[in-house]
Amino acid sequence: MALLGNPFVANVPRQMSNQELAQAIRVDIAGELEAIIGYEAHSMATDDERVKKVLHHIADEERRHVGELEEVLYMLSPNDSQFIEEGKQKIKEQQSQNFEQPMQ
Numbered sequence: 001m002a003l004l005g006n007p008f009v010a011n012v013p014r015q016m017s018n019q020e021l022a023q024a025i026r027v028d029i030a031g032e033l034e035a036i037i038g039y040e041a042h043s044m045a046t047d048d049e050r051v052k053k054v055l056h057h058i059a060d061e062e063r064r065h066v067g068e069l070e071e072v073l074y075m076l077s078p079n080d081s082q083f084i085e086e087g088k089q090k091i092k093e094q095q096s097q098n099f100e101q102p103m104q
Contacts, residue, residue, distance in 0.1 A: 025069055029073070040056075
């Protein structure tokens, strides 16, 4: 539920450490992913092609935001970038083996 009645609800009363900001960015990423899911669900729930087109466009904008926020997260927390890259590499290795080897 949006908290539109309080214009100060998102204000942070102090400077955050990089670790705190990284955690906040993770929450922001989760919010963008939730928005994508919502827009896609709404698109699936209509036959109006005009509306579908707009909702897909908005969902794609949210995907861009995820990418931007991920880059900010990696600046603040290089370990996140390292672990994510390791995860991507594991999937590439599994894919090259037709997903026949168990993941470790």
